Amino acid sequence: MSKLIPYQPLVLRLLHGIAGLLAISALITGFLVYNTYDGRFGSIPLPLLPDIQGIHGTFGLFFLLIFPALAIYSFHWGYRRLLFPDFWSRLTHQVGKPGWWVNLQRLLNTAMLLAATLSVVTGRMMQEAWLPAGELHHVWYRLHLTAWLVLLITLLGHIAMGLKVGGVPLLLSMVQTKYRPEESPYLWIGYLREKFHERFGR
Template sequence: MKSAKTSRFNQPFLLRILHGVTGVSLIAAILTAYWTYDTYDGRWGRIPLPQFPEIEGIHGTFGLWTLLIFPVFLIYAVHRGQKRLVQANSLQQLAHIGHPSWWYTLNRWINTVTLALLTFALFSGKMMDEKWLPNGELQHSWYLAHLLSWLLMVGAIALHLVVNFKVGGALFLLSMWRWRHHRSESPYFWPSSIAQGWAAIQQGTWICWFQPLSGLMMMELSILISLAVAWILPYFKAD
């Protein structure tokens, strides 16, 4: 039997893939976002990056990738990855500062809050108009909200890294970025797993996924609904 410590360093392969694709797209969106700000705005300081107007479209593309993969990661995190998110007693446990389990509780809170903050970044991104910055229109509320979402995301990821480092060290951080996986987790088996999942959906068993309806599932549903709204709203915007 694997020791608890060894299994903690063996993150499920599907989690590593979904977390990795979301993480890489998001970090690329964050870096290109900064360059976009540096090119068109710079009101709160600048670093001398080359002026590169095309960076806005490149940022939009990475943002879009994040938006496309995020719902899948979210569904995974809330169902199969549930133990890494807040639990029913997490609020009381957060009050036990200094208790050995406190850092684990804090870690779960940060993971959960990160999902909510990323929703805000993606939603406000969808509300952006690509013409605002080239036209020098820097006062739109959605633009300011989108800028704020960048700060919140950078803060959340920094905390995520610090707290994961605190609970598991560098090897734990790296365990999330390893490609090696058990044979039973190989993508070779994915088509048959998807077929089984689809058959289960057709038989209506998906209803059981939401029973009992937990707070996390309500968060999941609200995030999925807000992302759907974010896709639809721009079609109603007057030009």
């Protein structure tokens, strides 16, 4: 592996990759749902896809299943990629410096996790009958639209800051297939058993 490409933990790459693909799929199908049933803020003349709402819900469900693992990893092992308590002073006193861009990246990462949380919560609170019936006034739908927009903006910002802070090598590091021997998936079951016995064993 090239020294120019930083090493990322295997679990992070897997969770990040799966959650990223599901989030992008949910964003695309979410727009198609809006484009089909709403369109009040503008729409695109696209062919209607049968059961697009169900397709969007399926991606949302799978994202809901993987998201808790990503959130736990992010707040426990990946906390250095999220906001620090002094983020505001860094954001206002280090403008334009390398540390300022890193801090902005952490802000976007944190905002993206919060937007994803709002997306899955509001999505589960919606009823499938609302949009086909033209019921666009529900608070949960409006919050879901807001979460979609924030998630889209923060995702684009996440990619842009990745290029700004780490460049192409950082992006390539997230799609590497090699991993260290101690991170082998064959060891995961033993690791989970050990942690389980440490917590619940006697």
